[in-house]
Amino acid sequence: MEKTLAVINQLEQEGLIERYAIGGAVAATRYIEPIQTYDLDIFVVLPVSPSGLISLTPIYAYLTQRGYTPQGEGIIIEDWPVQFLPVYDELTEEALAEAIEVEFGSTPTRVLSAEHLAAIMLKTGRPKDHARLTQFFEFDALNQAILAEIVARHGLSSKWESFRERFLTENG
């Protein structure tokens, strides 16, 4: 995956993306046990074109010129299927802005914080999100005070109460 990240760093250096951070299962794996996944989810802020449009086309054009192959909803970069996900709401925009600077091997990269990942899972709310979120608590991976602030700031309190009642209480 380190080679994949080096290519994505190149995209950022060349201005095809303004900022990126790793999300999804690969990011979650930083905080809990390894999770089976086939994709590397990359949250991105894309430059706005002069016409005001945001498009992934320049990224795909750059990558295909370098021999990488689009597949399904993503593109294979150095053996990893990568999905570029433009930030799609205030929560993901904040998550990307506050992503943590880390190194993977010797390659610099960014990863979403555990608390932002948890809030995104709470908001998305699929069964696999709930299962994964439960693991974050099981492995004590969260600062609950920070999570509570994010939950309140993004109007997720009722989802949080519902999740807590169902998965984190003795009677749930």
Place this chain on the structure above:
Amino acid sequence: MHPAYPDISGILFAKAQRRLALAALSWEEKVAIIEQMRILLPKGSWRQRPADKKLPGQLHAVPRRD
């Protein structure tokens, strides 16, 4: 008379310990495990198992007895 079920608490304890040990690995080590999983079970490969193949008009791959 109830059958004598085996005590599997030792197995469950060992599994829990293993999960903790996996979670404590470095991110790079954990991603290497994910990469191994992808090699061992490529996406969609479970659908290609002979036992999962359905005949035309068949609702379930393996005939059910219910």
